[in-house]
Amino acid sequence: MIIKDRGNLRTILLCLALATAAHAQDVAMFRGDPAHTGVYGSPGVSRLPAIKWRFHTDGRVIASPTVSGNTVYVGSTDGRLYAINIADGKERWRFATHARIASSAAVSDGVVYVESYDGNLYALSAATGQRKWQFATQGERRFAGTHLHGSVPVAERMPDPFDVFLSSPTVWQHTVYFGSGDGNVYALDAASGRVEWKYQTGDVVHASPAIANGTLYIGSWDSYFYALDAKTGALQWRYKAGDDPDIHNQVGFQSSAAVVDGVVYVGCRDAQLYAFDARTGQKKWSFDNKGSWVVGSPAVRDGKVYFATSDSHRIWALEAASGKSVFEIPTRWFSFSSPALAGNWLYVGNWDGTVTAVDLTTGKRAWVFATEASRAHAAAHTGKDGTIDFFTEDPHFEPFYDRLVALVEQQYSLGAIISSPIVVDGVLYVGSADGNLYALADQAG
DSSP states (O other), X not given: OOOOOHHHHHHHHHHHHHHHHHHXXXXXSGGGSTTOOOEESSOOOXXXXXXXXXXXXXXXXXXXXXEETTEEEEEOTTSEEEEEETTTXXXXXEEEOSSOOOSOOEEETTEEEEEOTTSEEEEEETTTOOEEEEEEOSXXXXXXXXXXXXXXXXXXEEEOTTOOOOOOOEEETTEEEEEOTTSEEEEEETTTOOEEEEEEOSSOOOSOOEEETTEEEEEOTTSEEEEEETTTOOEEEEEEOOOOTTTTOOOSOOXXXXXXXXXXXXXXXXXXXXXXXXXXXOEEEEEEOTTOOOOSOOEEETTEXXXXXXXXXXXXXXXXXXXXXXXXXXXXXXXXXXXXXXXTEEEEEETTTEEEEEETTTTEEEEEEEOHHHHHHGGGGBOTTSOBOSSSSOTTOOOBHHHHHHHHHHHGGGTOOOSOOEEETTEEEEEOTTSEEEEEEOOOO
């Protein structure tokens, strides 16, 4: 082909470059890239979507899906990792571990990496699911504390039923990084599983590592946020967040960080959304959520930071430079899901079994997708103010720990979406506590 018009040639080359970049964007790990920005190079789903397909597992889908090539990978609390054809939702293969999978898979060079509650990180063939190697940590556990969330017996140490996620591995320069319930951050050789280094924190590490400019950023339930040299594991800086151990044990980092333009953004159980200088650890600003946890990970793009909260039931947009509010949108219930950005759209899940789409050009809610369980059961738990509350329905409620666990289990009955959505080639993928992985696309017409 001969093109005489150089202006047309430049236009064609630019379009080809943009299309190639969008297609080649590394979405094969939690939050889309090693820096965990939550940005996807795909058209958004602009209207209330139809279900393209759904894939049912025998447990809850808490983990977030990962797409690589023509396959979506997702774990379930049934203990299996599934590989599913993105065209029709048919199973390609499954791999069984010995406990629930609440970790999102990472895919690199034909290998899938995922962590299980059995205390192992698995490396599997992306094509067949055959195990290549596995690495045993010192054992998984949930964060535990006394008088947890105000429960009694006061002196009893209790595992936190809201510690729902495992660390999702990040692959960078042929190394796999992840946190563990044994308190370590690990760096393993991606080909062999050999330990390159490990760093011991003071408690459970279930946040997922973000990597930018050779530095790994991760928080621990010990209430510290760490910056480590990704090659050596050497501590570069750490930051001590707040806590209130005498009341509800609102301590520690469940949220994973996003790193953009030399700034680290991360949420905390102390109700703050933090912005740190990535090089020095100096706090640039923090946004106070008035006692509400920030469990999901922020998404960052075009000078804005987006995140959702638990107790305050909000989706927030802030100015990245200052932390000042741009807009807020109320939701019905807690959100542990991390927002995904695609085109002019934001998507985030909620414990009430819904996914909310926000039009970023207006800062308004555009549509809400609800699972069947949500449509069937949410109204029975919705108050006059439009929000859901499982905790005050019983006037004789006894704040015994066992009751707290039972209430958390009850919340899953709405088809809770605590999985984080991803968007690939105009299709939104998200998991639900109803056991399904959903593929959602614009309805025709």
